[in-house]
Amino acid sequence: MPELPEVETIVRGLRDGLVDRSIQRVRVLRPDVVRQKPRSFSAGLRGRTVERVTRRGKNIVVSLSDDRVLVVNLGMTGRLLFSTPTVRATHPAVRFTLDQEPSLVFDDVRRFGSLEVLTGKEWARRSEDLGPEPLGTEYTASRMLTDLARSASPVRSWFLDQRRIAGVGNIYANEALFLAAIHPRRPAKSVNAAEARVLHRAIRQVLRTAIENRGTTLRDYRDASGSPGENAGALRVYGRAGQPCLSCSTEVQRLVFGNRSAFFCPRCQPETDTA
DNA sequence: AGTGTATCCTGCAGGC
DNA sequence: TGCCTGCAGGATACAC
Numbered sequence A: 001m002p003e004l005p006e007v008e009t010i011v012r013g014l015r016d017g018l019v020d021r022s023i024q025r026v027r028v029l030r031p032d033v034v035r036q037k038p039r040s041f042s043a044g045l046r047g048r049t050v051e052r053v054t055r056r057g058k059n060i061v062v063s064l065s066d067d068r069v070l071v072v073n074l075g076m077t078g079r080l081l082f083s084t085p086t087v088r089a090t091h092p093a094v095r096f097t098l099d100q101e102p103s104l105v106f107d108d109v110r111r112f113g114s115l116e117v118l119t120g121k122e123w124a125r126r127s128e129d130l131g132p133e134p135l136g137t138e139y140t141a142s143r144m145l146t147d148l149a150r151s152a153s154p155v156r157s158w159f160l161d162q163r164r165i166a167g168v169g170n171i172y173a174n175e176a177l178f179l180a181a182i183h184p185r186r187p188a189k190s191v192n193a194a195e196a197r198v199l200h201r202a203i204r205q206v207l208r209t210a211i212e213n214r215g216t217t218l219r220d221y222r223d224a225s226g227s228p229g230e231n232a233g234a235l236r237v238y239g240r241a242g243q244p245c246l247s248c249s250t251e252v253q254r255l256v257f258g259n260r261s262a263f264f265c266p267r268c269q270p271e272t273d274t275a
Numbered sequence B: 001a002g003t004g005t006a007t008c009c010t011g012c013a014g015g016c
Numbered sequence C: 001t002g003c004c005t006g007c008a009g010g011a012t013a014c015a016c
Helices: A004-018 A038-045 A120-128 A141-148 A155-160 A170-179 A193-212
Strands: A023-028 A050-056 A059-064 A068-073 A078-083 A092-098 A103-108 A114-119 A253-257 A260-264
Touching: A004 A050, A004 A059, A004 A078, A004 A193, A023 A038, A038 A068, A038 A114, A068 A078, A068 A120, A114 A120, A141 A193, A155 A170, A155 A260, A170 A193, A170 A260
Parallel strands: none
Antiparallel strands: A023 A092, A050 A059, A059 A068, A068 A114, A078 A103, A092 A103, A253 A260
């Protein structure tokens, strides 16, 4: 569900209400979303104060006193919500009672999400396994080209691999490839320098626009206040199989590989490399 | 080493 | 109405 723009929106929405709050009580209602024993998970959080709320890839990173870090990955349907009378969790998995109202709840229908308490060092090591932040100033087109050149996998699959680039998921991978006129199944290493420049600009553009629109809500995604995002109307190919391409009116195609759907315009994104 | 497939889980939409 | 199938924004354990 949530990709970089959705997680960024949630993080921004959590900051004000969470920084300087202390965690008083943790109730694990669904142990399978917690990656450690519920007792040690709770013990690692209880009594600690929130110092920062940041994002790394698709992870929400809550930095706490005593060198603890709560890392939340939302999976497909996870939400991290301030629990107010108007915002009710439908599938609460973990509840956090703070020193002030409102409390915080991790809600997740499918329970593919995960929560974990780490030390700062453990988190730093984990973070090294993630690729660069696509919106970072140091992420250049030439860096992207170098990384693409190392992989023979389909470029859409390349985007989804968090070790290569952090935070991109299926929606924005497909959108960026459409903007760059690159077929989703083309080998990553077949993307040439000129195409990489366009693709680099495209992924950053797509992610920035989605952040401005507060994320894409297709079904489940909500921000920390329970509000949906407004980016769905900005999507050009994702989920539009059978509908006309917005550039050329050719039918948008759906193709399944790597267990995920890819959406593309066969005319705007020919499979044969133009390289 | 790198890549593709199967699996975790629930809910919803569409076909019959 | 109900039953069935397919599908979903993610990550990961495995087989090759």
